[in-house]
Amino acid sequence: MDKLSVVKIGGNVIEDTEILASFLKDFTALDGLKILVHGGGKKATEMAHQLDVPVQMIEGRRITDAANLEIITMLYGGKINKNIVAKLQALNCNSIGLSGADGNAISAVKRPVDKIDYGFVGDITAVNEKLFQLLLNNGLNPVCCALSHDEKGQLLNTNADTIAASIAKALSKHFEVSLWYCFEKNGVLRSIEDEQSVIESIQPTNYADLKSKGIINAGMIPKIDNCFDALSNGVKMVKIGSPKMINGNDNHTTLIL
Amino acid sequence: MDKLSVVKIGGNVIEDTEILASFLKDFTALDGLKILVHGGGKKATEMAHQLDVPVQMIEGRRITDAANLEIITMLYGGKINKNIVAKLQALNCNSIGLSGADGNAISAVKRPVDKIDYGFVGDITAVNEKLFQLLLNNGLNPVCCALSHDEKGQLLNTNADTIAASIAKALSKHFEVSLWYCFEKNGVLRSIEDEQSVIESIQPTNYADLKSKGIINAGMIPKIDNCFDALSNGVKMVKIGSPKMINGNDNHTTLIL
Numbered sequence: 001m002d003k004l005s006v007v008k009i010g011g012n013v014i015e016d017t018e019i020l021a022s023f024l025k026d027f028t029a030l031d032g033l034k035i036l037v038h039g040g041g042k043k044a045t046e047m048a049h050q051l052d053v054p055v056q057m058i059e060g061r062r063i064t065d066a067a068n069l070e071i072i073t074m075l076y077g078g079k080i081n082k083n084i085v086a087k088l089q090a091l092n093c094n095s096i097g098l099s100g101a102d103g104n105a106i107s108a109v110k111r112p113v114d115k116i117d118y119g120f121v122g123d124i125t126a127v128n129e130k131l132f133q134l135l136l137n138n139g140l141n142p143v144c145c146a147l148s149h150d151e152k153g154q155l156l157n158t159n160a161d162t163i164a165a166s167i168a169k170a171l172s173k174h175f176e177v178s179l180w181y182c183f184e185k186n187g188v189l190r191s192i193e194d195e196q197s198v199i200e201s202i203q204p205t206n207y208a209d210l211k212s213k214g215i216i217n218a219g220m221i222p223k224i225d226n227c228f229d230a231l232s233n234g235v236k237m238v239k240i241g242s243p244k245m246i247n248g249n250d251n252h253t254t255l256i257l
Numbered sequence: 258m259d260k261l262s263v264v265k266i267g268g269n270v271i272e273d274t275e276i277l278a279s280f281l282k283d284f285t286a287l288d289g290l291k292i293l294v295h296g297g298g299k300k301a302t303e304m305a306h307q308l309d310v311p312v313q314m315i316e317g318r319r320i321t322d323a324a325n326l327e328i329i330t331m332l333y334g335g336k337i338n339k340n341i342v343a344k345l346q347a348l349n350c351n352s353i354g355l356s357g358a359d360g361n362a363i364s365a366v367k368r369p370v371d372k373i374d375y376g377f378v379g380d381i382t383a384v385n386e387k388l389f390q391l392l393l394n395n396g397l398n399p400v401c402c403a404l405s406h407d408e409k410g411q412l413l414n415t416n417a418d419t420i421a422a423s424i425a426k427a428l429s430k431h432f433e434v435s436l437w438y439c440f441e442k443n444g445v446l447r448s449i450e451d452e453q454s455v456i457e458s459i460q461p462t463n464y465a466d467l468k469s470k471g472i473i474n475a476g477m478i479p480k481i482d483n484c485f486d487a488l489s490n491g492v493k494m495v496k497i498g499s500p501k502m503i504n505g506n507d508n509h510t511t512l513i514l
Contacts, residue, residue, distance in 0.1 A: 009464035035400055040337045050308055070336060078335020079327060082404065082412055087357040090410035096360045104398055109427075140360055146466040147339065155339055 004136065004175035005246070008164035011041020012131050012184035014080055016083050022181070024084070026247040027115030028093040033136045033175065035036035035094070036143045036169060038084065039074045039160035047071050064119040064157040073099075073158050076145040095141040100148030101155060106157050106163060108148035113214035122148040122156025125162070127170035136175075142181040165179050165226045165235075181223065182243040188224070190215055198241070203256040204228070224255070231257040260289035261393065261432035262503070269299020269441040270500050271337055279340070279437070283504040285350040290432065292395045292424060293352070295341065296417035299334045304328050308500050311492070321414040329414050331357075333402040342400050352398040357405030360388040360468050363420060364425045365405035379405040379413025381385040381420070384427035386502060393432075422483045422492075428493030437453035438480065439500040442463070444510035445481070447472055460513040461485070488514040 007030075013023050027036060048055045054101040057061040066071065081097040088095040100106030100122070108122030115124055135142055144167065146160040161181065168179040187198035202210070202224060210216040216224065239245060241252025264287075270280050278320065284293060286312055305312045313320040338354040345352040357363030357379070365379030392399055400423065403417040406441040418438065444455035459467070460483060467473045473481065484495040496502060498509025 014275050031315035041381045073339050074335040074337075077339045078331040078333075082334045082356045082358055084357070086406045087410045088410050089358050089361055089406060089408055093362060097354075097356070097358075099342070099354070101346050101354075103349060104346055133391045134391075134395055140388075149343045149346060151346055155343050176486060 001174070002136075003178070004171060005030050005034045005051065005178045006164050006168040006171070007034065007180045007182065008037040008160055009185045010039050010160070011043075013182060014038060015041050015043065019243060020084075021087070024087050024091060024244040026039055026091075026115070026243065028088065028091040030246060034141050035132070035171075036084065036088075036141065037146075037160050037164040037167065038076070038080060038143070039146050040072065040080055042074050043074050043080070044068070047075060052212050058116050063117070064121050067153065068118065068156060069120040071115060073155055074149065077147055077155075080144045081143060086170075088141070088143070093141060094137060095143050097145070099144045099145055099155065100163075102159060102160065103135075104128050104149075104151070105131055105142075105150040106158070106166070107151050108158055108171060110150055110156060111153065118122060120154065122150065122158045123195050124148055124158060124166045127166050129170050129174065132167065132171055133174055139163075151160050151254045152155045161223060166231050168235045169233040170244065172236070177235045178237040178239070179227070179230055180246055181227070181238070181240045182246070183240070184188075184253045185242065187241040188220060188243075189214065192217075198251055201254045201256050221226065227255040228257065229254060258431070260434045260435070261428060262287050262289060262291045262435045262437060263425040263495075264291065264416075264437045264503060265293065265294040265296075265419050266410065266500060267417070267440045268300075270439060271295060272298050272300065272421065276500060278344070280500040280503075281344050281348060281350075283500065285348040287503060291339065291398050292389070292393075293345075294403075294417050294421040294424065295333070295400065296339060296403050297329065297337055297407070300337070301325070301329050301331050307429050315373050317496040318373070318375065320374070321378050323334055323377065323409070326377040326412065326414060329410055329439070330404065334404055338400060338402045341386060345398070350398060351396055352400050354391060354400045354402070356402055356412065357415065357420075361385050361406075361408070362388055362399075362401070363405040363415070363423070364408050365415055367411065367413060377411065377413050379415045379483065380417060381405055381423045384423050386427050389428055390431055400495050419478060419485055422487045425459055425487050425492045425494060426490040429493070434489055434492045435494040435496070436484070437503055438484070438495075439496045439502065440497070442499065443508045444502075445473065445477060448475075449460065449461065455508055458511045458513050484512040485514065
């Protein structure tokens, strides 16, 4: 099976021109087939303020109403996605930008309203394996933004971490998949203030211990659960760390099942 | 050779939800392979006003500075493109949105500064025939926005009429291409006030006459020149009219070489 890297970058990479430029060089240099997945960071909130669109948070979670979805579509699907693709082309890394609607790449259902109505948020139901295979096997590296669609004409805001994990799992039938989560820290830290306190590896046994001691906190738990889920579903390797880890920086966290 | 329709829509189609919905149904019903090319209409100017970005016009032509290019990228490449693709998917018309950077679809050079500096405006240098062939031959209908790129990392604003003509010409080596320009009139009119005064066909002989009599005015001349250029370069059929013409409305203008 061919090797495939699925690399997710967060706001800290997108928002800093130099970090992004350096990351895109490293991404280009990665051996084998590759897919980039990006979120949008704080830019959506900034633009909402500029356009006088209210940003509603309930229990610390953002609500995606129609006006906020429009902003996300412009930023994630337009500005951020197209600029990343243009920059990759300049590095001779032939890439193609995708929302979940493009080529029916990622289907979802609008999250059902329970206690909270999250608005236009999508829970993924399918990844179009054939589309990704077609593009990858023809030298086109997909660049995916954090948008899915419901196949009925509605775009939906979907967490970029989840998109990356869903793609990685779906394609592990066809490729030997590595999943990389790049964020603002060097890895999962024992102490949030100490960049050197990276936990080298997390496996189910020490994970339970780290959780019970409160070393791994609430925000990190769904991320790590996602990682274990990916490993349980065919993904060969999952790593969490700074963007530099894809270029061989050893200081990062490896998830091991 | 397979038949391929290249259909360009302008602001009047994009800006009206009902006209767009009706057009997308007709587009879906078109026989054979197809490509949609869209501009952005007046939305870019509206958004520039909302964001307090100055819109500079010189000799009636819009200047694309960095802030305006950002708006165009968000609107054309993001909001308009992704929503059209999502709506086509709902009609079971499998489509994929493209800027010129995606898959290196449309390369251009930044227009050289002569008397006027148009800013980030691109003059097309190449259409990636292999990319379009790959997508079309695999059941993916490209939806192209009015953005090209310079292969050095810079997106460029490019007239959607020109993008449609360039794609049509380049692909006429591989397909039997029809090029359709849909706009707010029923066709090229003898009298701008009279929607019934559509000129049924324009050929080089009556074109010279229509120009000398001032019946075809300045704004229409580059459009028609583009059409003749397409016909001279392998495109089999060019028509100008309302969006309804692609669904068999006979009231439109046919260009004949």
